[in-house]
Amino acid sequence: MVKQELEKLGLHYTNIELGMIEIKEDITNELKQKLKSNLAESGLELLDDQKSILVDRIKNVIIEMIHYSEELPKVNYSDFISEKLGYDYTYLSNLFSEVKGITIQYFIINHKIERAKELLLYDELNLTEIAFKLHYSSVAHLSNQFKKVTGQCPSFYKKIGEKRRSNLENL
Structure with a gap:
């Protein structure tokens, strides 16, 4: 999408990465506002x-x-x-x-818990392996943070996920 918007406006780029674009030429404020507007229509944001x-x-x-x-x-x-x-x-x-x-640490913890939730639902790793993979000092440490962030213990979260999945399969 970003590439298309840049091409529509005749802008040339040297690099596009997740969250970053390097544009070859200097752009006017008018062109920057147009790009910002076009990206916003696609749900993207131009940070300048x-x-x-x-x-x-x-x-x-x-x-x-x-x-x-x-x-x-x-x-x-x-x-x-x-x-x-x-x-x-x-x-x-x-x-x-x-x-x-929020702090960087809080942001990291929330993302580690989101990753733990994904891994629990994939059901490929047990809780000990997930704690090790996400660099928790122990299963208890992961479980405590998980409960603090989600309000549920990991085993309960996994059961709910399994129940939802089986309900969907029975439709």
Whole structure:
């Protein structure tokens, strides 16, 4: 979609990644507003202030790390994010909290729980394996965070998922 919108407006790009576009030429404010409007119609947002862009990059690093990597990094998340983006973690953490109103740690925990929910529903790993995969110190630690975020314990969440799946299969 982004490529199509850029082509419609005659803009040339050098790179398109998740959440980022590098455009070859300088663009006028009028053209930028048109691109912003066209992207908004598709449910996308054009971020053009540096703080929002950096916060979006932080979010993308975390989402990619938790949802799309086979292995979570062996180093602390703070070191990983800092190294990946080339900024001091304290600066990134303060900026993220200022813009999003939540901490990076809270964002990470929520995404780890979302990933745990996916893994529970896929039913390929048991809770011990999920805790290990998501770098929890123990099953109890994962279970406590899971309950704090979802209001349910992992086993109950899994049973509900299985029940829904069997109800759908019986339609």
